[in-house]
Amino acid sequence: MSDTKRPPGTFPGVTLADVARAAGVGESTASRVLRNRGSVSERSRAKVEAAAERLAYLPNRLAGNLASTGSNLVGIVIPSLANVVFPDFLSGVNQVLEANGHQSVIAVSEYSPRREEALIASLLAWRPAGLILVGLDHTEGAKARLRASGTRLVEAYDTDGVGLDRIVGFSNRNAGAMAARHLVTRGYTRIGYVGHSIHGDIRAVKRFEGFRAALAETELDVVAREIGTGTSSVEAGREGLARLLAQGTEVDACYFSNDDMALGGYFHCLSRGIEVPNQLALFGHNGLEMARHAPQPLTSIRTPRAKMGEVAARMVLGQEQGRMIDLGFELLEGGTT
Amino acid sequence: MSDTKRPPGTFPGVTLADVARAAGVGESTASRVLRNRGSVSERSRAKVEAAAERLAYLPNRLAGNLASTGSNLVGIVIPSLANVVFPDFLSGVNQVLEANGHQSVIAVSEYSPRREEALIASLLAWRPAGLILVGLDHTEGAKARLRASGTRLVEAYDTDGVGLDRIVGFSNRNAGAMAARHLVTRGYTRIGYVGHSIHGDIRAVKRFEGFRAALAETELDVVAREIGTGTSSVEAGREGLARLLAQGTEVDACYFSNDDMALGGYFHCLSRGIEVPNQLALFGHNGLEMARHAPQPLTSIRTPRAKMGEVAARMVLGQEQGRMIDLGFELLEGGTT
DNA sequence: TCATCATTTGGCAGCGCTGCCAAAATTTGG
């Protein structure tokens, strides 16, 4: 197309120049038409559009973005895809980005700050319009790169600490505290905790800290705890509660690091005939759909995951004012407390 | 850096030329060092690496890929992020891609073929190394573009039909058939079906078709069915089963389009004191973790989601031989049948 | 009618990198 003699293996590839030639206009005019930018006569517009259609022209964003220095990509680093909450978040991000003609490059850190640092560097190489990260904790190297790059940055999911640029999320500490106060108000005093491996899930740790701090307000503390070694899951919750109860300490309520874990705990109670909430109350976190529709809806805290994604995306696109937006959370009073 | 007078608002940006100059070598040599390609003397290598480090050089992949015609991006279009199965799949894809120095650009079609077509065009504009799609059903326009682009393509999740290039997945028809045979073998004869909206979820439809075809082998058919209007969820399953039973038709087993739906059904039975499986047997699909750890593990079919992602990624990178790989599935005999 | 102003247009220099090629430096062997 754009060249008659061309290496045999290479796919032709219609270029903007081809379209311009076919339409009988200059390259710039063709470019203006295809991007709806600048003023173009109806005549030219029609000719270019027809030519582009006829040649099945596919713009090359690599070239376009390079020339205009800046891409319409947004880099996103999440800790995991296995945990339902992050897809929910991504969903929100994606919706807003797509509506604004942006595209998301997604990377998964597996809760490893070192991996995150490498991924950030890798994403910055695309000269993205912005970056969205989860949490406020990053390696020093990552922070340095981010600052140096000058890329717009949004940190989501955590407002307990200082961020690098923009922040959207909620206070995990306060979420934990709300759980504690709810249990205290309901009269529970012998409270246990079942969590998943803390390895990297700093926000779960913050919740637990907030939980204990709030208990301490009424001179209480967790009487037993059981921390799994793996990631959060129904199975881990089920086994965690089993182990907690096997410790022998008397417990009248249990706080879980997560709804999956709590649902596992609930399943354990069903299996063993433990009456919920009379013998044992259960409290989760996240307000997952599946847990809300159990025979006894799980008492939990609903976190604004999709909303957070939407706001994060809008922030990264510069459509949101504040530097820090706390979206809060909501107590879901279920039947398990 | 690379230019003394530079528009004030623009971020400097260290270029390869800057690194080369600082290291006292030519651009090509610097490029070779930073890409580990071609032969370079130890001396030059050290100088370039030091300079890159000192200047905090960040390569520009936009330029790199444009120059070398071809990117290390892989485009992925999935129907939804809300359904747990796709993150599982993505997880597998991502793992392999990252290990091979590739990056994934993810787009979500929301089960709309028209959206999928637009997203495909958008992804192709990045001149990706390859594309991964879910399912075999695409608009004619999308197929034409894909064929014309010559991009390597992998279609995942479905082997019931003809694909455009490479395929990895399993037969949804056969999965449905296996479910039916299992129920028949166990002696159930009055079988109902609770599904979610078919709008776009062609694979769920294929399963149901396979299910009915297998029932027909023993002169049976579904005696009642209830199809929700929304997406698959625990709530939809719970309400679906409630409606199915309210129809009045006597039913001794129920097949669900999905594990979420089936878990919802199970919750309904627990709430209403319906004995499972004596009064009603339940059969799901996907083998989700949460359903396997219910008091009575759900009978289901485990699908190789992460594995499928890994194979899809390997196929797209050209590391896998066959054009079509059927990964099969596995019957999970739980306590609900 | 022609000068004046607004609109539309095309040429061309880059964006930062890679690939090619010829030149320079180094090694080898007679």
Next chain:
DNA sequence: CCAAATTTTGGCAGCGCTGCCAAATGATGA
């Protein structure tokens, strides 16, 4: 020691597009 073979190196033309600028065209009013 020198010629030949090998390794290493740098210059420079693109990759396909956008942004800038000056030129061409069209519209307006005296």
